[in-house]
Amino acid sequence: xxxxxxxxxxxxxxxxxxxxxxxxxxxxxxxxxxxxxxxxxxxxxxxxxxxxxxxxxxxxxxxxxxxxxxxxxxxxxxxxxxxxxxxxxxxxxxxxxxxxxxxxxxxxxxxxxx
Amino acid sequence: xxxxxxxxxxxxxxxxxxxxxxxxxxxxxxxxxxxxxxxxxxxxxxxxxxxxxxxxxxxxxxxxxxxxxxxxxxxxxxxxxxxxxxxxxxxxxxxxxxxxxxxxxxx
Numbered sequence: 001x002x003x004x005x006x007x008x009x010x011x012x013x014x015x016x017x018x019x020x021x022x023x024x025x026x027x028x029x030x031x032x033x034x035x036x037x038x039x040x041x042x043x044x045x046x047x048x049x050x051x052x053x054x055x056x057x058x059x060x061x062x063x064x065x066x067x068x069x070x071x072x073x074x075x076x077x078x079x080x081x082x083x084x085x086x087x088x089x090x091x092x093x094x095x096x097x098x099x100x101x102x103x104x105x106x107x108x109x110x111x112x113x114x
Numbered sequence: 115x116x117x118x119x120x121x122x123x124x125x126x127x128x129x130x131x132x133x134x135x136x137x138x139x140x141x142x143x144x145x146x147x148x149x150x151x152x153x154x155x156x157x158x159x160x161x162x163x164x165x166x167x168x169x170x171x172x173x174x175x176x177x178x179x180x181x182x183x184x185x186x187x188x189x190x191x192x193x194x195x196x197x198x199x200x201x202x203x204x205x206x207x208x209x210x211x212x213x214x215x216x217x218x219x220x221x
Contacts, residue, residue, distance in 0.1 A: 002158075033209075043200060045209035056207040090157060100145040100164060100204065105157040 003027065004093050004106035012112045018079040021109045025072055025093030031055065032074040033094075033103060034066055038087035049074055050097050081113045117141045118203050120212035127219050133188040135215045137201035146184045147202040148175050151214070160186070160199075191219045 003026035013019055025032050034046040036059075045058035049068035060066070063081075068074040078085060088110050092103040118139045127133050137146070148160040161168050161175040163184065168175050172191075177184040188195055198214040 035209075042213050043202070043211040045211070058208055088155060092157075092159075100162060102159045102162055103147070104159065105149075107156055 002104040002106065004091065004104050006089075006091055006106035006109050008109060009107065010110045010112075012114065013081060014114055015081055015083060017081050017113075018077065019081065019111065021076045021078070021089050021091075021111075023074045023076070023091035023093075023106055025074070025091075026104050029093035029095050029104070030072065031094045031096065032068055032072070033092045034060075034074070034076050035090045035092065036087045037090065037108075038084075041087075043090075046076070055097065078111070083113050086111055086113045116213075117210035118201060118212040120199075120201055120215050122215060123213065125215055125217045127191050127217070129192060129219055129221050131191050131219075133191050133195075133217065133219075135186045135199050135201075135217070137184045137186070137212055139182050139184075139201075139203040139210070141203055141205050141210060143179075143182075143203045144206045145204040146177050147204065147209075148184075148186050149200040149202060151198040151200060153197065157200075188217075191217075193219045193221050195219050 005024045030051045033048045037043045046060040048056040066076045088108045090108045092105045094101040094103045146163045150158045163177040172189045174187040200214045201212045203210045
């Protein structure tokens, strides 16, 4: 158990809908990272937050947004969902600011868009 | 264009064999990560390297910054090492992932 929790574990929804994925980092970790893993694209970095502020941005679509709250949990919002958004979404946390530390991964949320 | 290339894509080994997985990258990095993804999907971070070599149990990771190359070695491989191993290059504000090496260790 990494200490990182993600909810829900599974999500089935329809095209055009909006969903919210939630991540609680390990106690004491200030950074949260979001990743998408699909069969055709592999793992992709979406975005990083550090202590409530956006720190780094990867291949995150405009239809997607994220935020980190004062209690350090983070939410990833996916809207106008398309079939191609079906994937595993992981969050990870680390203590510090830069991506030069061990990251602890959550179990992932499996999203299926029908 | 793939910023990170891994080889081999698939690897089958007999228990006890020494295993090497290679990772080459084309971007300037501040760190190189090695991840292990279990068959159930969970991901564990194995190493973070910015230079030299690190060892943890039977796993060793090395990096050559000049050649933009990293290797992950597994000594005395065991069936429980069967997993997908992924390298990720961190540039300072972006992560680039390899496509992974699927390792199967046969008893």
